Amino acid sequence: MPRQDHISLRWGRSITVIEGNVRRAQFVAPFGPGAMQVLSDGTSVITAGLDHWFTPVSDTPIDVESFRIHEWRLEKYLGVSALLLPPDYRRRSTHRRDQTNTGLSVPVLRFPAWSFCPKCRALTKQPLHTFERQRCSSCASTARPKGPSLSQVPFVCMCENGHLQDFPWLQWVHSSVSPHCPQSKLELRSSGGGTLASQRVTCRGCNKSRPLEGITSTCQGKDGDEESTTLTQELEHGTEYSCRGAAPWVGLEETGKPCGAPLRATLRGASNVYYALVKSSIFIPSTQTGGVDPEIVAMLQKGPIASALATLYALLGEESDFSARQLRGASKSNKKLLDEFSDLRIEQALSAVKSNGSKEDLKPSTNTADEAPFREEEYSTIRSVIESPDLVVREANGKHESDVSVLISRIRLVEKLRETRALWGFNRIFAESDKGTVDRAQLLRRTNLPPEDSWLPAYTVMGEGIYLEFDSEKLTHWESGERVSQRLRPVSEKFSTIAAKRRLNDRDVTPRFTLIHTLSHLLINRLTYECGYSSASLRERLYVSPGESGMAGLLIYTAAGDSEGTLGGLVRMGQPGRFESVLRGAIAAARWCSSDPVCIDSRGQGPDSCNLAACHSCGLLPETACESFNRFLDRGLVIGTLSHPDLGFFSHFN
Known part of the structure; x- marks a missing residue:
C-alpha cells in the first residue's frame, strides 16, 4: 500500500498534477474535505468534497471494494454503509490489461481565489479551478514578459457552521454590502507595521481606502445577548454582513444557502480554520459471527476474496444468497485461497458476514459527546480473554x-x-x-x-x-x-x-x-x-x-x-x-x-x-x-x- 499520494488539481476533465505528496491518513486528518494546505510550490489549495474522490480519469475501471474498511460498529454509529480508504495514486502499467484504480487522486482547488501582485499590489480574482500560477499582466515588461507571479491573499472568512469564503474586499473598502463602484480596481498595501491597522485596501476607481483593523475581532451583537464579529457588524453601518453559506470545496464559491451566522476573518493558516472530527473504534468481532471460522470471515472482509464477494453482490443483488461454489468461481485465480476450507464452512461465514453487514438501522447518532453507549461493547469484550485476527x-x-x-x-x-x-x-x-x-x-x-x-x-x-x-x-x-x-x-x-x-x-x-x-x-x-x-x-x-x-x-x-x-x-x-x-x-x-x-x-x-x-x-x-x-x-x-x-x-x- 503506497504511503504517499500525489495531490492533483482536478475539476471537470482537466487535470494538472502539481508538486506535493500527502500521506493517506492525512486526508482523514488534518487535510480532509474543506481543509486548506500550502503545497511545495507555494500554492494554497483546499481539499475537494467527497463527491469527486473516486472520479475516474481514464477508461480504467474503479474497484471501490479494494478501498473498503470493514468496521461494522463504526458504520452503524455513523449511519453509513461503508468506510473507504482515501484513494492512492497508482501509475498505469503498459504491460497489464486487467488494471484497476490507476490514476486516482484526491482533487484540490486553488483557494483563496483572490491574489495580489507583490510589485504593484493590485488585487485580482481567479476561478477556483485555475491550474497554473497566475502572473500580473500590468507589470509585464520586455525583460519580464510574463510579469511577476501573483501571491494569494493571507485572509479568508469563516463561520462557526463550517462555511468558508474569500474575504469581501469590494464590500469592505466601499463599506457597503452591495457596492456599486463602476471601475473597481483594488490594491492591498502595507505601511510596514506588524498589525492589521497597517494593512490597507484601496480602490483606485473611486479613491476609497480602508484599513483591515478589527476584521478578526469579536464584539456583542445588536441584541447584546450573543457574540458577533466586527466584520459582520461594522462592514456597513446599520446593516449586518452575515455568512453567505459559501463552500468552495464543493464548488459553492460565492454563496450557498445563507446561514446568517456572524462572519469572522482570519489568517488562512490559523489553527482554528479547520478541526477534523474523527471517530475511532477498536475492532471487536461481531457476536453474529460466533462459532464461524474467523480466518474465513477475515478473507471475506478484505483482500481479493472480498472483491469477488462484492462482484457477486453487484451481479445478483444485495439480498441474494449464493453458494460457496459460486464464490470460488467469482474468485477466479484467487480461488486457491479457499481450497483448504469446506463448502459448509464457507457458507456459514457468508451467512454471518451478510447478517453482520445488513444495511438496516443505518441511523447516525445524534449525540457524539456521549461515548459510553458506543464503548460498552468494547468494554465487555476487551476485559475478557479473546483471540481473533x-x-x-x-x-x-x-x-x-x-x-x-x-x-x-x-x-x-x-x-x-x-x-x-x-x-x-x-x-x-x-x-x-x-x-x-x-x-x-x-x-x-x-x-x-x-x-x-x-x-x-x-x-x-x-x-x-x-x-x-x-x-x-x-x-x-x-x-x-x-x-x-x-x-x-x-x-x-x-x-x-x-x-x-x-x-x-x-x-x-x-x-x-x-x-x-x-x-x-x-x-x-x-x-x-x-x-x-x-x-x-x-x-x-x-x-x-x-x-x-x-x-x-x-x-x-x-x-x-x-x-x-x-x-x-x-x-x-x-x-x-x-x-x-x-x-x-x-x-x-x-x-x-x-x-x-x-x-x-x-x-x-x-x-x-x-x-x-x-x-x-x-x-x-x-x-x-x-x-x-x-x-x-x-x-x-x-x-x-x-x-x-x-x-x-x-x-x-x-
Missing part, C-alpha cells in the same frame, strides 16, 4: 502484587488491536460543537447520498496496549465521599459556562472520570521512560460510566501508522513485576510537581481553566494522546492535596 487479549502470566490488585482488579494484555479512525465532519472556529453527526457529515459533500450508498473516509492502524480496570466496590465507596464530590464543583461550573457560551454539549464532570483520566496521563508519562515509546505515540481510551456496575476502565495503547508501536514493549509493561514498578513510579512522580505548591493548590488552570492540580510539568500530554483536549485532570483525586492528604484514591499506595 484483529484483536488478541490475554491474561498476565501470574498474579500482580496484592496492594495493586486491591485497587486495580483487572489487568489485561492487549497483544494486538486494530483501530479504525473515520472522518465524519469538521468544525471551524471552535474545536467542539453541539451540532450532530448528520449536520457535520453534510459538510463533506455537495450531494447527500442515501444511507445505503453513503460512505466516509477512514484508515486503520494496528497496535498493542494495556487494559486496566478499577475495583468497583472501592471506587464507588471513594467517590461517594463529600470532599471528593465537592472538589470538582468549580471545574464543573466553569465548563458549564463555557459550554453555554460556545454551544457545546454539556457533560457531567465526575470524580470517577477525572480520577481515571488523570491516572491515564500519569501512566503514559511514566511509560515513556520505561518502555521507550514517545508520549505522542501512546494514546488513551477511557471506559467510564456512573454507578457501581458502571464502566471503570482505561486502555493505554499504541496505534501509529508507522513501525513504532508494534514491538511488544508496551504489553510487557503489564506483566507482574513490571506493572507494579510503573504504577509506583507514576504515583511517586505525581506526589510532587516542579510547579508546586502553585499547581496542587490551583482552583483552575489549563485549557478553559478546567484542570485543578495538573499542568505541563506533571499531568498534560500531547493533544493527540488525550481524548478530552487536556481537560478534567486533577492530581489531588489521585494522591491527595496538601490540606487533605487522604483525599486521593491512591493516597495510601506506596
